[in-house]
Amino acid sequence: MTQVPDPEAPEGVDLERPNAARIYDWFLGGTANWAIDREFGERAVQTFPMIKTIARAGREFLGRGVRYMAEQGIDQFLDIGSGVPTVGNVHEIATSVNPDARCVYVDNEPVAVAHSQILLEREGVADRHAVLQGDLRNPADVWPRALDTGVLDPKRPIGLIMVGVLYFVPRDEPALEIVRKYLSLLPSGSYFLSSHLTDDGVRTSGDARREAIHKQYQKSSTPFHYRSRAEFAEFFGGLELVEPGIAWVADWHTEAGESSAADRMADDPSISGGICALGRKP
Ligand SMILES: C[S@@+](CC[C@H](N)C(=O)[O-])C[C@H]1O[C@@H](n2cnc3c(N)ncnc32)[C@H](O)[C@@H]1O
Numbered sequence: 001m002t003q004v005p006d007p008e009a010p011e012g013v014d015l016e017r018p019n020a021a022r023i024y025d026w027f028l029g030g031t032a033n034w035a036i037d038r039e040f041g042e043r044a045v046q047t048f049p050m051i052k053t054i055a056r057a058g059r060e061f062l063g064r065g066v067r068y069m070a071e072q073g074i075d076q077f078l079d080i081g082s083g084v085p086t087v088g089n090v091h092e093i094a095t096s097v098n099p100d101a102r103c104v105y106v107d108n109e110p111v112a113v114a115h116s117q118i119l120l121e122r123e124g125v126a127d128r129h130a131v132l133q134g135d136l137r138n139p140a141d142v143w144p145r146a147l148d149t150g151v152l153d154p155k156r157p158i159g160l161i162m163v164g165v166l167y168f169v170p171r172d173e174p175a176l177e178i179v180r181k182y183l184s185l186l187p188s189g190s191y192f193l194s195s196h197l198t199d200d201g202v203r204t205s206g207d208a209r210r211e212a213i214h215k216q217y218q219k220s221s222t223p224f225h226y227r228s229r230a231e232f233a234e235f236f237g238g239l240e241l242v243e244p245g246i247a248w249v250a251d252w253h254t255e256a257g258e259s260s261a262a263d264r265m266a267d268d269p270s271i272s273g274g275i276c277a278l279g280r281k282p
Contacts, residue, residue: 081165239279
């Protein structure tokens with residue numbers, strides 16, 4: 001389907017196919033999405049009604065992870081695959097714990113970057129917040145540009161965040177090598193927060209609705225790819241895992257009544273298909 005060019009769309013935006021950043025924004029109730037993304041989202045909800053709750057649970061995990069790191073004294077964050085700004089942005093959560101916290105956002109989707117820029121111009125502080133368009137798969141480009149912003153001090157611990165993004169790296173690309181490259185650049189005492197979609201250990205794995213949603217995404221501009229629990233654990237090789245180690249997103253540092261999304265999955269947290277962990281570099 002060819003769409004009429006939209007004068008509101010930032011340059012480089014693909015409006016021919018739905019895109020994960022904008023679909024995710026729609027799932028979370030945002031407005032940085034186009035008709036093609038909303039149509040995809042509505043079809044996805046029909047296919048798999050839990051999907052909005054799952055998106056919310058993933059976002060809430062991000063918030064709890066950032067708060068945890070900030071409470072451990074981490075005051076600078078590099079959030080790669082940061083998405084469209086929505087409820088509970090990393091810099092807002094970090095700042096609520098430490099008003100001096102710093103954050104660099106990176107995303108490869110022009111809409112996500114443009115909206116982050118607008119948000120930071122409105123409420124950010126130039127020397128403490130920045131956003132850049134970059135591809136996670138290219139640390140040799142992303143890392144120096146993130147440092148060039150002047151926001152991060154590479155000699156002090158950094159909270160590196162890749163939440164809900166590594167599953168966009170195709171299985172035939174060296175995701176592990178990419179993550180290890182970033183980790184090798186971080187100073188001791190840094191943290192790595194991540195989550196990933198899996199079909200490993202999911203009680204309803206093989207469920208027709210789950211398979212259908214996976215197939216729908218393969219037709220978008222941003223197909224996702226499962227990795228096993230063991231493959232996800234490899235990303236944390238050499239790091240000290242924070243308790244409870246590798247967990248379902250709805251199970252990581254959640255308390256009953258605190259999160260409606262996690263509460264809705266209390267009977268079967270595996271329904272999210274989202275595993276997560278936080279590791280510390282010794
Ligand atoms: C599902 S959203 C997650 C957003 C946010 N991290 C969160 O957890 O709420 C995934 C984001 O990763 C971005 N993304 C996908 N592949 C990427 C890549 N290779 N490099 C940078 N960002 C990427 C997408 O554009 C999208 O904004």
